[in-house]
Amino acid sequence: MNEFAIMWDWMAFAVRWLHVITAIAWIGSSFYFIALDLGLRKAPNLPVGAHGEEWQVHGGGFYHIRKFLVAPEAMPEHLTWFKWESYSTWLSGAALLMIVYWAGGELYLIDQNKAELALWQGIFISALSLSIGWLVYDFLCKSPLGEYPTILMVLLFGLLVAMGWGYNQIFTGRAMMLHLGAFTATIMTANVFFIIMPNQRIVVKDLQEGRTPDPKYGKIAKLRSTHNNYLTLPVVFLMLSNHYPLAFATEYNWLIAALVFLMGVTIRHFFNTMHAHNKPPYWTWLVTAILFILIMWLSTAPLSQSDLEDEEARAMTASEQMFAEAEGFENVTDIVLGRCSMCHAREPGYDGIHRAPKNVLLETPTEIAAAARAIYLHSGVSEAMPPANVSWMEPEERRAIVAWFRDASS
Structure with missing residues (x-):
C-alpha cells in the first residue's frame, strides 16, 4: 500500500499539472477572443458581411484580423476550431476531482459533522450535482429571459450562491469550494459543447450547402461566450482555494465564494470596457477592493464551539x-x-x-x-x-x- 500511495500521489500531481496547462490554454484563448471582439473597428473597404477588423503586432510580425458577424460569403479552405482547450480542461478537472475527492472522500469530501453520509452517497451527490446547474441555466437561457442578459446573469449568480450554501451543508469547506468551481466550469464547458460548437457547425454547413446562415446562431453563441468570460476568474479562485484555509475553512466560506463571483464581474467589466476602447470604469477597482476587504473580514469569523x-x-x-x-x-x-x-x-x-x-x-x-x-x-x-x-x-x-x-x- 505504501508504494501505491506514492504512485497515487504522483498520478494526482500529473493530472493536476495537465489540468493547469489545459486551463491556461482555455482561459488564454477565451480572454484573447473577448478582447479581440470588443476591439474590432469599422474600416473602409471591408468585405461584405464583415463586422470589423483589427491590426495586431506580436512575435515580430503583424496580424490583420477581420470578423464576419454571421459568416463570410464563401467557406474558407482552412478553418481553425477552438474547442479542445475547454474539453480537456473539464475532463482533466473531473479526473482530478475523482482522484482527490472521491478516492480520498473520507478525509476530503464528506464532513460527518454536517451530514452523516456514506462515502458512496457523497460521491453520488457530487456527480449528480454537477449536471443540475447546466440544466437549470440552459433552461433559463432558452426561456424568454434569454433576451434580458442582465437579469439572466443575476439569476445565474443566485443559482451559484444557492449551490455554494447547499454544498456547505454536506461537504467539507475545501470540497465545497472545489465543487462550486467544478459546478461553474461544467456550465462553461457545456456551453461550448452543447451550444457554441453545434451553432457554429450549423453555420458552416449552411455555407457549404450554399444557404445564408441564420444570424440567431451567432447571437446565441455570443451570449454564452460572454457568460463564460465573466465566470472565468471566480473559477480560477475556486481552483486555488484549497491551498488557503482562510478561504475554505471558515464559517462563511460559501459567502466568501459568492463575493468572489462579484469580484469576477467587476474585474472583467473593467477589462472588457477597456478592450472596447471606451473610458475605463476605474470605480470597479474600488468596488473590488471593498469586496476583498469584506472577504478578509468574513474569513476571521470563528467556527462555532459546538x-x-x-x-x-x-x-x-x-x-x-x-x-x-x-x-x-x-x-x-x-x-x-x-x-x-x-x-x-x-x-x-x-x-x-x-x-x-x-x-x-x-x-x-x-x-x-x-x-x-x-x-x-x-x-x-x-x-x-x-x-x-x-x-x-x-x-x-x-x-x-x-x-x-x-x-x-x-
Missing part, C-alpha cells in the same frame, strides 16, 4: 482504526504532537499562522490517524513538512513515521 467539540469527539472510521492500532502509533502521535501540532491546531501557536494549513488538524489520535497518508507522504518519504523543518524533525522520527504507515498498510 463544531469544534463535535470534531474532537468524532469516532474513528475503520481505516483510521487500522492506523491507530498499528505498531508505533503512540510514538508517531508523540512526534506529530511535538513537531506538527503547533500549526495544525484549532488555535495555532506558531507566529503568523492563523488557521491550520489546509485545515488539517493534528491534535488528537483520531485526527492523526485520519491524516496518516498525508503524514507519511509529507513527513516520512519526503521532507515537505514541517516546512523548512522549522520544528527540527529528526531523521529517526521520519523513519518511525514510514515504519508505522507501512506496518498498518501491510
Whole structure:
C-alpha cells in the first residue's frame, strides 16, 4: 500500500499539472477572443458581411484580423476550431476531482459533522450535482429571459450562491469550494459543447450547402461566450482555494465564494470596457477592493464551539482504526504532537499562522490517524513538512513515521 500511495500521489500531481496547462490554454484563448471582439473597428473597404477588423503586432510580425458577424460569403479552405482547450480542461478537472475527492472522500469530501453520509452517497451527490446547474441555466437561457442578459446573469449568480450554501451543508469547506468551481466550469464547458460548437457547425454547413446562415446562431453563441468570460476568474479562485484555509475553512466560506463571483464581474467589466476602447470604469477597482476587504473580514469569523467539540469527539472510521492500532502509533502521535501540532491546531501557536494549513488538524489520535497518508507522504518519504523543518524533525522520527504507515498498510 505504501508504494501505491506514492504512485497515487504522483498520478494526482500529473493530472493536476495537465489540468493547469489545459486551463491556461482555455482561459488564454477565451480572454484573447473577448478582447479581440470588443476591439474590432469599422474600416473602409471591408468585405461584405464583415463586422470589423483589427491590426495586431506580436512575435515580430503583424496580424490583420477581420470578423464576419454571421459568416463570410464563401467557406474558407482552412478553418481553425477552438474547442479542445475547454474539453480537456473539464475532463482533466473531473479526473482530478475523482482522484482527490472521491478516492480520498473520507478525509476530503464528506464532513460527518454536517451530514452523516456514506462515502458512496457523497460521491453520488457530487456527480449528480454537477449536471443540475447546466440544466437549470440552459433552461433559463432558452426561456424568454434569454433576451434580458442582465437579469439572466443575476439569476445565474443566485443559482451559484444557492449551490455554494447547499454544498456547505454536506461537504467539507475545501470540497465545497472545489465543487462550486467544478459546478461553474461544467456550465462553461457545456456551453461550448452543447451550444457554441453545434451553432457554429450549423453555420458552416449552411455555407457549404450554399444557404445564408441564420444570424440567431451567432447571437446565441455570443451570449454564452460572454457568460463564460465573466465566470472565468471566480473559477480560477475556486481552483486555488484549497491551498488557503482562510478561504475554505471558515464559517462563511460559501459567502466568501459568492463575493468572489462579484469580484469576477467587476474585474472583467473593467477589462472588457477597456478592450472596447471606451473610458475605463476605474470605480470597479474600488468596488473590488471593498469586496476583498469584506472577504478578509468574513474569513476571521470563528467556527462555532459546538463544531469544534463535535470534531474532537468524532469516532474513528475503520481505516483510521487500522492506523491507530498499528505498531508505533503512540510514538508517531508523540512526534506529530511535538513537531506538527503547533500549526495544525484549532488555535495555532506558531507566529503568523492563523488557521491550520489546509485545515488539517493534528491534535488528537483520531485526527492523526485520519491524516496518516498525508503524514507519511509529507513527513516520512519526503521532507515537505514541517516546512523548512522549522520544528527540527529528526531523521529517526521520519523513519518511525514510514515504519508505522507501512506496518498498518501491510
